[in-house]
Amino acid sequence: MRWSSFYKNASRVFNNYPSWSKSIVVCTVISGGGLVAYSDAKAENGNQSPKKRVVVLGTGWAGMSFLKSMKSSDYEIHVISPRNYFAFTPLLPSVTCGTVEARSIVEPIRSISRKSGVNILFSEAQCYKIDPKNNKVYCRAVQDKNLGGLEEFSLDYDYLVIAMGARSNTFNTPGVQEHAYFLKEVDDALRIRQKVIDLFEKASLPALPEEEKKKLLSFVIVGGGPTGVEFAAELHDFVHEDLSKLYPSLQKYVKIILLEAGDHILNMFDKRITEFAENKFNRDGIDVKLGSMVVKVSENEISAKDRATGQLVSIPHGMVVWSTGIGARPEMLEFMKQIGQINKRALVTDEWLRLEGHDNIYALGDCATINQRKVMEDIAVIFSKADKDNTGMLDLKEFQQVVDDIIERYPQVEIYLKKNQMKDIHTLLRKSRERSITVDIEYFKEALSNVDSQMKNLPATAQVAAQQGAYLADCFNRMEFCERYPEGPLRFRGVGRHRFRSFRYKHFGQFAPLGGEQTAAQLPGDWISIGHSTQWLWYSVYTSKLVSWRTRALVVADWGRRFIYGRDSNKRRSIILALTPAIEVHNFPDRIIGFHLSILHVTVRLSAGEQPPPALVNGLLVAVAVAVAFRRGHGGRHPDTDQVTHDVSKWLRKLKGVFVCLYRPNRGLCD
Known part of the structure; x- marks a missing residue:
C-alpha cells in the first residue's frame, strides 16, 4: 500500500517537470543501476583473478632483465629468490679489495619491480622442488625461525621462468669445498676481503717466523678466465698501492700465483689480448703457471699436476680462490633427473627458451643451454x-x-x-x-x-643472460598479439609459422681489466683495444650498465674515493657512510669521507627535477668546504684548527654562491 501511494505521488510530481529533466532522471536511474550491478558482479568475482600467474625463480641477470622489461599487466608475476636484491656481478672482483663497496653494486628487487610499472610480488625463499605435472613449485623461506611451521609453501603457476643461475664447478676435486673461496656472490667477495686482511694481520705478528709469513701471504687463484684474471689484477693493485703503505715490512713476502689448466689465460679472447695479459702479469710479478691441473686442496697447501711432465707440485698457501667455471645447482640436478634429461650440465631448451617437452616452462641464464636444431636434420x-x-x-x-x-x-x-x-x-x-x-x-x-x-653453445655471461631475460619479457608482452599474427619463421615440419622469432644473441664485446689502470677490450668487428684509455671506456660502459641511478652514483663515488683516499682496508664485512650536517672542524678527517656520495645524490636529485633536502645541501657545503680547504691549503698534513676554520669559512661563502646559482632561487636551500 505504501509503495503504490509513493509511486502515484512520484508520478504526479515527475509529470510537472519538463521533458529534458525527465530524460536526465531516467538516464541517472539506469546508469546507477548498472553501476550497482557491476559492483555486485565485481565483488562476487573479486577472488577470481583472470590473470595468468608467472612464477620467476631467481633474481640474477636473467631474472632481473625479465622483470625490468615486463610491461604487460596481463599477468600476475610472483618472484621467488633466496636474496631480495640484484647484484652487479662484473664488479665482484672490485668488492674483494675494497675498490667498490658491496652496498654499491646491489639494488633491491622490489625497487626494480616498482620502477617497471608492473605489479610484482616477491617472496624471499628457496625453491627446492618443481612439479611440472601439476604446475606447482615448492619453496622454503630463508627466514626459518619463529615461523610456526609456515616456512614452507607452494605456488601454482601458468608459466614458470627458471633463472636460478649456477654454482661454481669444483670438478669433484678433493678439498675444494672445505678450503677454497669462491667468487659468485656478494657474500663470497666480502669473505675474501676479510680473509685478505686477516692474513696480513696474522703475518704482522712479531713472533711469526719468515716461512710462516711467506705461506700466509701466498695467494693462489685457480682459473685463468675473466674472473680469475681480474681478481689477480685487483689483488696485485690492492697489495702494492694500499697494503704496502700499511704493512711495509710484509710486501716482500707477498706472492700471487695464477693456475690455469690450459695453454693460455683468457683463452676466449683474441691472441693479442692473451699475450699482453701474460706479459703484463709477468712484469707485475704475478706467477702464471700454465698447464697446471689442481688435484687436491688442503688447509695449508694445494697440489697441482703439470700437464706436460706429469710432475706433481705442492704449493703452500694462505688462501685459495677457485674460479674454474660453473655447474648445475642441486635443485636443478634433481629437476633434470625428474624430467628425464640426459644433459646434467644445464637445462636444455629450444630456440625460444622453452624447456624441451614443456611448453609453459622457460629456462634462461647460466642454468640453461639452447639446443640449436641442425640444418642437416631438416x-x-x-x-x-x-x-x-x-x-x-x-x-x-x-x-x-x-x-x-x-x-x-x-x-x-x-x-x-x-x-x-x-x-x-x-x-x-x-x-x-x-x-x-x-x-x-x-x-x-x-x-x-x-x-x-x-654451432656453439652460448657463453655463461651476464650479457647472454640479460639479453635472454629481455627477449622472454618481450614475448610475454606481445603474447596475445602474436597468437593472432605469428611473426616467427615457417614451421618446416608443420603448418603455418612459429609464434615468435627465435632468440638471437648479439655480442657487444667483452672487457678484461688487467690492473694498473689498464684494461683490454675485444669489440665486434675484430676491434682490439688495450691500455689506459680502454680503462676509461670500461668505467663508462660499466657505469651505464648499472641498473639504477643510485648504484651508478655509489659506484662512481667509490671509484673517486679510491683515487683520493685509496682502497678501504678495514677489517669488517660492510660499512655505512653518513654525512652529518654539522661537522666539527677539528675532527673533519674522520667526517668527510662520505661527502662525495652526497654530491652525487644532490646531482641526481636535481637532474630528475627534484629538490634535495636543505639539511643535506647545508651539510654538503660544509663538507666540500672542509675538503677543499684541507686539500688546497694543508697538503694532507694535520692542520691548525684556527687556520682551517678561516679557510672553511672562505670556501663556504664561495660555494654557497655557486649552489644558489645552480639551484632554483628562493627555496631556502642554503638558508
Missing part, C-alpha cells in the same frame, strides 16, 4: 618446402621464398656465410654448382653440409 623437409612445383629441382626463385625463414630458424647459416665472406645464401648455392641456377637435393645437402660446424 634438410629434406626444407627442400620439400621450397620445391613448390615438386620437380625435384630447386631454382633460386623458389628458394628466395624461404631463404629468410632458413636464416631465421638456423642462425648457424648466417654465421657460416659471414665467416666465409659470402654475400648471401644464394652465393653458397651457386658455389655448389658453379654457374648453374638450379640444384637437386643432393647438391643442396652438399652446399649446407658444413653449416652446422658453426
Whole structure:
C-alpha cells in the first residue's frame, strides 16, 4: 500500500517537470543501476583473478632483465629468490679489495619491480622442488625461525621462468669445498676481503717466523678466465698501492700465483689480448703457471699436476680462490633427473627458451643451454618446402621464398656465410654448382653440409643472460598479439609459422681489466683495444650498465674515493657512510669521507627535477668546504684548527654562491 501511494505521488510530481529533466532522471536511474550491478558482479568475482600467474625463480641477470622489461599487466608475476636484491656481478672482483663497496653494486628487487610499472610480488625463499605435472613449485623461506611451521609453501603457476643461475664447478676435486673461496656472490667477495686482511694481520705478528709469513701471504687463484684474471689484477693493485703503505715490512713476502689448466689465460679472447695479459702479469710479478691441473686442496697447501711432465707440485698457501667455471645447482640436478634429461650440465631448451617437452616452462641464464636444431636434420623437409612445383629441382626463385625463414630458424647459416665472406645464401648455392641456377637435393645437402660446424653453445655471461631475460619479457608482452599474427619463421615440419622469432644473441664485446689502470677490450668487428684509455671506456660502459641511478652514483663515488683516499682496508664485512650536517672542524678527517656520495645524490636529485633536502645541501657545503680547504691549503698534513676554520669559512661563502646559482632561487636551500 505504501509503495503504490509513493509511486502515484512520484508520478504526479515527475509529470510537472519538463521533458529534458525527465530524460536526465531516467538516464541517472539506469546508469546507477548498472553501476550497482557491476559492483555486485565485481565483488562476487573479486577472488577470481583472470590473470595468468608467472612464477620467476631467481633474481640474477636473467631474472632481473625479465622483470625490468615486463610491461604487460596481463599477468600476475610472483618472484621467488633466496636474496631480495640484484647484484652487479662484473664488479665482484672490485668488492674483494675494497675498490667498490658491496652496498654499491646491489639494488633491491622490489625497487626494480616498482620502477617497471608492473605489479610484482616477491617472496624471499628457496625453491627446492618443481612439479611440472601439476604446475606447482615448492619453496622454503630463508627466514626459518619463529615461523610456526609456515616456512614452507607452494605456488601454482601458468608459466614458470627458471633463472636460478649456477654454482661454481669444483670438478669433484678433493678439498675444494672445505678450503677454497669462491667468487659468485656478494657474500663470497666480502669473505675474501676479510680473509685478505686477516692474513696480513696474522703475518704482522712479531713472533711469526719468515716461512710462516711467506705461506700466509701466498695467494693462489685457480682459473685463468675473466674472473680469475681480474681478481689477480685487483689483488696485485690492492697489495702494492694500499697494503704496502700499511704493512711495509710484509710486501716482500707477498706472492700471487695464477693456475690455469690450459695453454693460455683468457683463452676466449683474441691472441693479442692473451699475450699482453701474460706479459703484463709477468712484469707485475704475478706467477702464471700454465698447464697446471689442481688435484687436491688442503688447509695449508694445494697440489697441482703439470700437464706436460706429469710432475706433481705442492704449493703452500694462505688462501685459495677457485674460479674454474660453473655447474648445475642441486635443485636443478634433481629437476633434470625428474624430467628425464640426459644433459646434467644445464637445462636444455629450444630456440625460444622453452624447456624441451614443456611448453609453459622457460629456462634462461647460466642454468640453461639452447639446443640449436641442425640444418642437416631438416634438410629434406626444407627442400620439400621450397620445391613448390615438386620437380625435384630447386631454382633460386623458389628458394628466395624461404631463404629468410632458413636464416631465421638456423642462425648457424648466417654465421657460416659471414665467416666465409659470402654475400648471401644464394652465393653458397651457386658455389655448389658453379654457374648453374638450379640444384637437386643432393647438391643442396652438399652446399649446407658444413653449416652446422658453426654451432656453439652460448657463453655463461651476464650479457647472454640479460639479453635472454629481455627477449622472454618481450614475448610475454606481445603474447596475445602474436597468437593472432605469428611473426616467427615457417614451421618446416608443420603448418603455418612459429609464434615468435627465435632468440638471437648479439655480442657487444667483452672487457678484461688487467690492473694498473689498464684494461683490454675485444669489440665486434675484430676491434682490439688495450691500455689506459680502454680503462676509461670500461668505467663508462660499466657505469651505464648499472641498473639504477643510485648504484651508478655509489659506484662512481667509490671509484673517486679510491683515487683520493685509496682502497678501504678495514677489517669488517660492510660499512655505512653518513654525512652529518654539522661537522666539527677539528675532527673533519674522520667526517668527510662520505661527502662525495652526497654530491652525487644532490646531482641526481636535481637532474630528475627534484629538490634535495636543505639539511643535506647545508651539510654538503660544509663538507666540500672542509675538503677543499684541507686539500688546497694543508697538503694532507694535520692542520691548525684556527687556520682551517678561516679557510672553511672562505670556501663556504664561495660555494654557497655557486649552489644558489645552480639551484632554483628562493627555496631556502642554503638558508
